[in-house]
Amino acid sequence: MxxxxxxxxxxxxxxxxxxxxxxxxxxxxxxxxxxxxxxxxxxxxxxxxxxxxxxxxxxxxxxxxxxxxxxxxxxxxxxxxxxxxxxxxxxxxxxxxxxxxxxxxxxxxxxxxxxxxxxxxxxxxxxxxxxxxxxxxxxxxxxxxxxxxxxxxxxxxxxxxxxxxxxxxxxxxxxxxxxxxxxxxxxxxxxxxxxxxxxxxxxxxxxxxxxxxxxxxxxxxxxxxxxxxxxxxxxxxxxxxxxxxxxxxxxxxxxxxxxxxxxxxxxxxxxxxxxxxxxxxxxxxxxxQGEDPVKLGEPQPMLGLRKDAVDVYLLEVRLPFVAKSDIELSRRGEEFVIQVGGARRNVVLPRMVALLPTSGAHMEGDRLIVSFQKERGV
The missing domain is CATH 3.40.50.300 (P-loop containing nucleotide triphosphate hydrolases)
Structure with missing residues (x-):
């Protein structure tokens, strides 16, 4: 490759x-x-x-x-x-x-x-x-x-x-x-x-x-x-x-x-x-400076969607230089929209996650973490 x-x-x-x-x-x-x-x-x-x-x-x-x-x-x-x-x-x-x-x-x-x-x-x-x-x-x-x-x-x-x-x-x-x-x-x-x-x-x-x-x-x-x-x-x-x-x-x-x-x-x-x-x-x-131009640095691994527990999923996106007040979040069915200023990303949620409601969002350092979780008693 x-x-x-x-x-x-x-x-x-x-x-x-x-x-x-x-x-x-x-x-x-x-x-x-x-x-x-x-x-x-x-x-x-x-x-x-x-x-x-x-x-x-x-x-x-x-x-x-x-x-x-x-x-x-x-x-x-x-x-x-x-x-x-x-x-x-x-x-x-x-x-x-x-x-x-x-x-x-x-x-x-x-x-x-x-x-x-x-x-x-x-x-x-x-x-x-x-x-x-x-x-x-x-x-x-x-x-x-x-x-x-x-x-x-x-x-x-x-x-x-x-x-x-x-x-x-x-x-x-x-x-x-x-x-x-x-x-x-x-x-x-x-x-x-x-x-x-x-x-x-x-x-x-x-x-x-x-x-x-x-x-x-x-x-x-x-x-x-x-x-x-x-x-x-x-x-x-x-x-x-x-x-x-x-x-x-x-x-x-x-x-x-x-x-x-x-x-x-x-x-x-x-x-x-x-x-x-x-x-x-x-x-x-x-x-x-004589170093290999191909193997340069160690870019941080990209974040994404992962399962955290039964019926609990986390979406993690790295947003350097961004405060929580700069972020606008919205949900449109299977699409989760992240907007920072004029920049926007539409994240298409897999079916198993799209069926779950959004239960919260917070910043940890430069990472935005959004959780999707089945409501209790449902």
């Missing part, structure tokens, strides 16, 4: 440099590595010094960097065209918004379509078993969370198909897409399999990249909480582009104090651009 490292964080913090350097360092150890990204920025190609045509030439194909490393910047439109199967099949049903006889060229490449296609490509690389490590250069934190929550969001819409129509074009299109997806069990199962890998801390961890400034410190704390809320393991925080300024050092101390339970790595500001293999190797050496 391939190991997956997701590199995310605040915009402009140097995520692509960290992703490229991590992949290159692993490949130098003989690890068969794929580094991939999606979007139009082509940041990975720039980091490796790979020149790509501005608007023409082959798109969305893997590029060999060395004997153990390949680079793939996923071109969503090309992936759609290649996997369309003459306008039919599971992929067409999933992203064509429920429309019939639509060609790949006619489909608008929405964020939802990009996320689905990238997840399918990631799953294909895992199934091929040609790589020991897959490093994903994710977008900035908010889009990365949408990407990682794609399957959960789709499942939510699927459960609401029988409910009154949701307002808004996006909701209608998503619901229509899911009606098509139900006809394609293979695509649905492939997406579910990838989602399970992403939420397995033994397979997938997040590497959070940030800068040493006030806004980035707070954004990193929020991002860490969001990843934990959605059941994703963070293995380290990378503080990038550090200079000698006293103000930056103060922010570094804040970050170290905030992330006492996570490995914190620091990288000084580079004199020149981190472009090409030699600069990337120097960057990786400063980042990892």
């Amino acid at each position: 391939a190991r997956i490292i997701l590199v995310s964080g605040s915009g402009g913090a140097g995520k692509s440099s960290v992703a490229a350097a991590t992949a290159l360092a692993a490949s130098r150890r003989g690890v068969r590595t794929m580094v991939l990204s999606f979007g139009v920025s082509r940041g990975l190609s720039a980091a490796f010094g790979v020149e790509v045509p501005l608007f023409s030439g082959p798109r969305g194909v893997p590029v060999g960097i060395n004997d153990h490393l390949s680079l793939h910047e996923v071109d969503v439109a090309e992936e759609l065209r290649r996997g369309w199967n003459s306008g039919q099949g599971g992929l067409a049903a999933l992203v064509a918004g429920g429309l019939e006889r639509v060609s790949a060229e006619e489909v608008a490449v929405t964020a939802e379509a990009a996320h689905v296609v990238t997840l399918l490509r990631l799953g294909e690389y895992v199934r091929e078993q040609r790589h020991d490590l897959i490093v994903v250069d994710c977008p900035s934190t908010s889009e990365a969370l949408q990407f990682l929550n794609t399957v959960s969001a789709m499942s939510w819409y699927a459960r609401k198909q029988q409910a009154p129509a949701q307002p808004g074009r996006r909701a209608r299109l998503m619901a229509a897409s899911l009606q098509g997806a139900e006809a394609s069990l293979e695509v649905r199962d492939r997406l579910k399999a990838v989602d399970e890998l992403l939420h397995n801390p033994e397979v997938t961890t997040v590497r959070l990249v940030t800068s040493a400034d006030t806004a980035s410190v707070q954004e990193s704390q929020r991002a860490y909480m969001h990843f934990n809320l959605h059941g994703l393991a963070v293995d380290c925080v990378v503080i990038n582009r550090l200079g000698p300024a006293q103000a930056q050092q103060a922010h570094v101390e804040k970050l170290k104090a905030a992330f006492t339970d996570v490995l914190v790595l620091k990288v000084p500001h580079q004199d020149g651009e981190v472009v090409g293999e030699k600069p990337l190797e120097a960057f990786a050496e400063q980042l990892y």
Whole structure:
């Protein structure tokens, strides 16, 4: 099973440099590595010094960097065209918004379509078993969370198909897409399999990249909480582009104090651009100090639902930096909703738990613990 490292964080913090350097360092150890990204920025190609045509030439194909490393910047439109199967099949049903006889060229490449296609490509690389490590250069934190929550969001819409129509074009299109997806069990199962890998801390961890400034410190704390809320393991925080300024050092101390339970790595500001293999190797050496970039830190095990006694179940979710007063909880049948600020997670309860009433909720340190218990005398 391939190991997956997701590199995310605040915009402009140097995520692509960290992703490229991590992949290159692993490949130098003989690890068969794929580094991939999606979007139009082509940041990975720039980091490796790979020149790509501005608007023409082959798109969305893997590029060999060395004997153990390949680079793939996923071109969503090309992936759609290649996997369309003459306008039919599971992929067409999933992203064509429920429309019939639509060609790949006619489909608008929405964020939802990009996320689905990238997840399918990631799953294909895992199934091929040609790589020991897959490093994903994710977008900035908010889009990365949408990407990682794609399957959960789709499942939510699927459960609401029988409910009154949701307002808004996006909701209608998503619901229509899911009606098509139900006809394609293979695509649905492939997406579910990838989602399970992403939420397995033994397979997938997040590497959070940030800068040493006030806004980035707070954004990193929020991002860490969001990843934990959605059941994703963070293995380290990378503080990038550090200079000698006293103000930056103060922010570094804040970050170290905030992330006492996570490995914190620091990288000084580079004199020149981190472009090409030699600069990337120097960057990786400063980042990892000769340590194995794959086996890094010990991410805390993800929490979840467990049986505590007869007809008593506990749901535990790690919510760092959160006070009980910041949390809103609600119950809608088989769904238990946890909301912190603008972040929300809908936890689908197993049938045996959904039949039990919610009996209480409290915080123990940074853990939210919710209990479900059969009422006495019932």
